[in-house]
Amino acid sequence: MRKRATLMDVASASGVSRQTVSNVLNAPERVAAPTLDRVRREIERLGFRPHTAARALRRRRAAALGIAVGSPADRRLGNVLDPFLYELTVAARERDVHVVTFSAASAGDPMDQYEHLLGVQAVDGFLITDTRRDDPRPAWLRSRGVPFASFGRMWDEPGSTSWVDVDGSAGVAAGVRHRVAQGYRSVGFLGWPAGSPVGDDRRAGWLAAAVELGVHRAGCDASAPQDVNAAAEAAAPLIARLGSGGALICASDLLALGAWTVLRESGLRAGVDVGLVGFDDSDIARSFDLTSVRQPLARIAATMLEMITGAPADDEQPIAAGSRRHPFTESGGVLLEPVVVERGSSRTAPAPSHRPAPASPPHLTNGGTT
Template identity: 45%
Template sequence: MQDDGTDRPTLASVAALAQVSKQTVSNVLNAPHLVSGATLERVQAVIDEVGYRPLRAAQQMRSHRSQLIAMRIEPVREAFGGSVLDQFLHALTRSAEESGQRLVLFTADDAEAEVGAYDELVASFAVDAFVLTGTSHGDPRTAWLRRRRLPVASFGRPWDDPDGRSWVDVDGAAGTRAAVEHLLAQGHTRIAWLGWPAGSGTGDDRRAGWVDAMSSAGLPVAGLEAGLPDDLAVAQATALGLVAARGVTALVCASDSLALGALGAVRELGRRPGSDVAVVGFDDSPVAAALGLTSVAQPVVAAAAACIDLLRGQLDPGPPGSPAVDQPVLLPPRLVVRASSDRGADPAAAATSLPFPPSP
């Protein structure tokens, strides 16, 4: 119930009201164990009454903690609305505020500009930590941050540096493995892989799960895969070839865009998606939900929470000898089964949820 016209309450004003020193009020908030029960109660009452909140800027001056975490917001994003990074951003904001911190955003066109932005953020705003996404090969960014000993957590493995610490990622291989196993259970055996060209860490990881699950089941993979750019038309053409010429009955894809292309191919061949030829995507974008496309969903909320945990561990390291907190975290994804890969589904239901049913 704080008045409008009046000034913001300060430590001093609270102290005056509670008839104690500023320091005692500060202790009530930061080190309650130092304060006797009676005073604690009295001071707390005043604090609640006037709605006092410490001013972060003032705290920051002495404690050198801004309670701000910086993250770069990327311009272009993945093909379909960048939903994964968006959801991640949202989840990260939430996780951060649960631990009393806030996220500040910045943009950068290239690596050089990004380091410039770091400099500005650290020097001016004194941000406490950084969350990185999409760390690439030979990154000058990580080097800069490490040199300054700034807490960092990255969402996505630093593929070029297997010993890298302090990252959180989703186990892509586990995702595609689950997809293949789901398709095997549906009776499919000719299961193809529609992926990206070799060389991208994420893409290779996802492909590995397919290879793994196929060979575990004693099935061949030769001739059943393709590496393409993330383009719908190209994917459609390729999928068409795989289904028509190679007898493929199921396609596991590295992304929802590729899967959407595959769906188009199935339709073009006059096969029924789901019943005749199954398609599974990756990332569970809104498009997948809208089209009834089975897809592998990334646990973004858990990933964001893990990032914040990593940062907290680096910000206030426990007593010496306590367990290291910058251990990498690898999270399992979740397969969301929809009509595009479900033979058991009610055909009528499949028809409504798949907006591109075969011609009569």
């Protein structure tokens, strides 16, 4: 428990000046090979690690980013943001940045928290999530020149380049394709009521793919709010229409769970009689063995950090040309494709020799073994 070694300790131990040790850490190419070796050995031997605060003070940057956990509305991260925080933390570690949490608690206004963290200079920028229309945060941050990156499109600022999002449309379309490949002969969709950008996007992906692949049937599109019972109600007639051999893609795992309860009560088996696909790969999906569309959270996190730490903090240019390793969209941000995680709720449809979708009211069918 003795005092930690400092730069000076390493310097005198290896017979060089402090600046040389500093260079070994920050600009090794400027140091002669033998010196480099010697100093590195001493660093290792003394267990020297640069002091975060001293570094932050001198460099005038905290090497930390803030992220909101929860809001007054929902005092938690939720199914998507929870694993996202993990991936973010991992990605941050690789870039020698720390992640500092904050909460827009009682105050209501998240900007108060921004103000505080920036005021005490505990963070260099922010990672924002759950963007929505009329979101005041991007404008606020940009106007003050605060670096940030967003998980979620910035709906108000089409030209902005500082966001990463998931191509929900492509994800749902992939879900449709996989189902068709497995032999399901009609693919319906259970989404949220029209009006939410995310929801509309996912529905569009279903519609396009289902039509293109010839598995679109009339009246196989339903809506429900994010609630199991509502989802079950909306799913019942849909499942009745799809019948055995059909598949149902849902805009969220919770909606899929609603459909799952209907299937169970109908005696239909998820993954055998009816294919069922959720979205987000939440723990619900895992608990219920639901096939689900998973967002590439690790890549999202890495890309966001690249945006913040890579781009010069002051100007918001369309990101240094030449390093565009990501599929930039026309509007400026980065859109990543999700992947389908196959589980028990979608195996292979009943043999194609079966009669096509008889559509008997499923709540009357009885749970047998075929």
